[in-house]
Amino acid sequence: MADALPLRPPPPRLDDACALFLDVDGTLVAFADRPDAVHLLPEVRAAIGRISDRLHGALALVSGRPLAQLDALFAPLRLPAAGLHGHELRSDRNARAAMPADTSQWLHALHQRAAHLHQTWPGVLVEDKGASLALHWRAAPDAGAQILAFAQAQIGALPGYRLQLGDHVVEFVPEGSDKGLAVTALLQHPPFQGRRPVFVGDDLTDEFGFAAANRHGGWSVLVGARADSAATFALPDTHGVHAWLRDNAA
Structure with a gap:
């Protein structure tokens, strides 16, 4: 129980x-x-x-x-x-x-790499927030595991960033x-x-x-x-x- x-x-x-x-x-x-x-x-x-x-x-x-x-x-x-x-x-x-000083010079390349996610799982949203990038799967609930795997694979290429998990979203946010x-x-x-x-x-x-x-x-x-x-x-x-x-x- x-x-x-x-x-x-x-x-x-x-x-x-x-x-x-x-x-x-x-x-x-x-x-x-x-x-x-x-x-x-x-x-x-x-x-x-x-x-x-x-x-x-x-x-x-x-x-x-x-x-x-x-x-x-x-x-x-x-x-x-x-x-x-x-x-x-x-x-x-x-x-x-x-x-604080923007450390997002790597985000543009990440955004480009993430573009295929929407094509593979319609409903996935790649949200560019300027100094951060969020991957939403509320409208594609079956894509969650794959989105998280993608984020984990990418975070090492973004110095000064960390992953923040939320409700049907994972976000690349500045450390600190x-x-x-x-x-x-x-x-x-x-x-x-x-x-x-x-x-x-x-x-x-x-x-x-x-x-x-x-x-x-x-x-x-x-x-x-x-x-x-x-x-x-x-x-x-x-x-x-x-x-x-x-x-x-x-």
């Missing part, structure tokens, strides 16, 4: 000393076959804006998406954010993103970039400095954020059910996240 999943309680209400860090895909928006096909509900966007005001701006998006995509998805809100797993960083609503490091970096700057971090996310990439929030005296929220997680609380799905946000925005 399989072990039962650990029962994590639902998260409490945010207090005014918190700083809120939100993953996007699988947390605020449901997954789609293509990253550009997701939809953010207007009432969720409005709730996020009200919570940001309540926390005096200490609310950030922490995502594998580039900042430009986040700004387009959440417009007219312009929020502090960590894009590309922290490779891009914006610590307040108005500051321009600080981005993860969501936990992004949270730690944001906590060093206003309006996050001195606040108790709360991280909400669903995927393996969010485990870095959970660990960072816990380590800095805060707490973490897993969206979904996964036994092996550092999260201290849980919500069942994106609908549960939306309800929790609306409650905190009231």
